[in-house]
Amino acid sequence: MKVEMKLKGNMARSVNPNGCKQEVLNQINYVKKQGDYEGTKKALVLGASSSYGLASRITAAFGSHADTIGVSFERGPKDETMLGTAGWYNNIFFKEFAEKEGLIAKNFIGDAFSLEMKEQVIDYIKQEFGGEIDLLVYSLAAPKRTDYKTGITYSSALKPIGQEVSGENINLEKEELFIQTVEPATEEEIEGTVKVMGGEDWEWWVELLKEAGCLAEGFKTVLYSYIGPDVTHAFYHDGSLGVAKEQAEESSKRINKNLKSLNGESLICVSKAVTTKASVVIPILPKYLICLYKVMQEMNLHETPIMHKDRIFRTMLYGTESNYDEKGRLRPDSWELRADVQEKVNNLMAQLTADNFKTDLIAYDLFKKEFFNLNGFDVDGNTNNDVDVAELMRMKP
Ligand code: NAD
Numbered sequence: 001m002k003v004e005m006k007l008k009g010n011m012a013r014s015v016n017p018n019g020c021k022q023e024v025l026n027q028i029n030y031v032k033k034q035g036d037y038e039g040t041k042k043a044l045v046l047g048a049s050s051s052y053g054l055a056s057r058i059t060a061a062f063g064s065h066a067d068t069i070g071v072s073f074e075r076g077p078k079d080e081t082m083l084g085t086a087g088w089y090n091n092i093f094f095k096e097f098a099e100k101e102g103l104i105a106k107n108f109i110g111d112a113f114s115l116e117m118k119e120q121v122i123d124y125i126k127q128e129f130g131g132e133i134d135l136l137v138y139s140l141a142a143p144k145r146t147d148y149k150t151g152i153t154y155s156s157a158l159k160p161i162g163q164e165v166s167g168e169n170i171n172l173e174k175e176e177l178f179i180q181t182v183e184p185a186t187e188e189e190i191e192g193t194v195k196v197m198g199g200e201d202w203e204w205w206v207e208l209l210k211e212a213g214c215l216a217e218g219f220k221t222v223l224y225s226y227i228g229p230d231v232t233h234a235f236y237h238d239g240s241l242g243v244a245k246e247q248a249e250e251s252s253k254r255i256n257k258n259l260k261s262l263n264g265e266s267l268i269c270v271s272k273a274v275t276t277k278a279s280v281v282i283p284i285l286p287k288y289l290i291c292l293y294k295v296m297q298e299m300n301l302h303e304t305p306i307m308h309k310d311r312i313f314r315t316m317l318y319g320t321e322s323n324y325d326e327k328g329r330l331r332p333d334s335w336e337l338r339a340d341v342q343e344k345v346n347n348l349m350a351q352l353t354a355d356n357f358k359t360d361l362i363a364y365d366l367f368k369k370e371f372f373n374l375n376g377f378d379v380d381g382n383t384n385n386d387v388d389v390a391e392l393m394r395m396k397p
Pocket of ligand 1: 047050073139141225
């Protein structure tokens with residue numbers, strides 16, 4: 001059966017598993033090309049199946065020879081009309097490539113917020129993973145979370161606070177620039193976003209892992225955050241997601257206290273804006289991205305998730321260029337936020353119109369390609385769009 005890219009707005013409705021395999025391999029090859037580094041050897045990655053989480057897992061495994069456990073929420077194939085999610089296949093192929101190198105690559109599919117998942121992972125670490133981990137990457141981006149202590153389910157809402165925000169956005173399905181207006185978040189929506197995208201569940205993971213004796217001396221944990229420039233603040237940093245990320249910083253402080261006895265470290269890593277399943281549905285962000293990419297590409301600064309995470313692991317988390325900011329956070333986003341970059345981005349954003357947004361003036365084509373790549377389409381090195389559904393159904397993560 002042939003597969004082709006199908007979109008609904010900025011969400012993919014199809015997947016090319018052959019392309020996902022090649023994309024995972026391309027990322028592995030990128031890391032291998034940079035050479036080995038001394039980093040994690042036993043890592044647990046929450047949100048391991050795509051973008052920042054997958055990139056973290058790939059650099060850990062193929063740059064630092066780490067055994068890894070990945071937790072993600074993905075769907076497998078059901079029939080010809082439902083082939084499952086890209087992350088499902090990323091898990092399968094990551095495991096295949098890692099095992100070829102003699103590394104452990106265990107996948108857990110399910111709800112990382114649940115107590116059951118925490119217990120399953122802890123049991124696995126104790127019984128089959130050598131008893132301890134030295135790194136926990138928290139890279140979840142989720143619409144919902146059920147708090148297992150109260151049974152209440154919360155939803156996140158990516159909205160501004162205290163004001164309505166209007167701006168242009170891109171519809172990838174229609175290839176149109178359109179005006180989007182986002183209403184301010186209600187108190188309940190802000191609370192929900194903090195519950196889902198803040199740091200509470202991160203703290204619970206670390207507490208349970210520590211109580212079970214699963215954290216190695218010198219253990220590190222990192223959560224990915226975003227701040228971005230002024231133009232994105234109204235709907236991100238100053239919006240509901242920004243409040244959640246600020247709360248995660250408080251969590252990080254508490255985790256740091258909890259890890260003192262192990263000489264451990266909890267870190268917030270403020271990462272750059274990249275094309276991911278989560279970021280393309282953030283209101284108005286895509287318009288900023290297509291201008292940012294053009295500028296960063298021209299200045300030789302453009303990074304995909306694997307380039308960004310590999311640099312962070314080598315030079316910051318396990319390197320000597322941590323450059324902590326005044327709040328003790330890692331700031332690899334400093335390239336994005338450079339004054340010369342932002343000045344050029346602002347100039348481009350001012351020139352952008354519905355007529356010119358697909359031209360060479362900006363990087364719409366690159367943005368679209370990166371989005372297609374997330375779902376296994378238009379991947380460098382893959383031309384095969386033929387899949388055997390029965391064979392796909394047999395593959396397990
Ligand atoms: P993504 O959508 O590509 O990946 C999210 C991951 O979370 C996937 O592996 C998914 O399976 C997993 N997941 C979702 N719900 C889950 C659940 N209930 N249980 C288990 N797994 C679940 O997201 P991303 O863009 O890579 O974002 C990861 C983190 O990086 C987020 O915290 C985000 O805020 C942060 N970040 C993103 C950007 C960006 O530009 N994309 C920039 C800075 C920081």
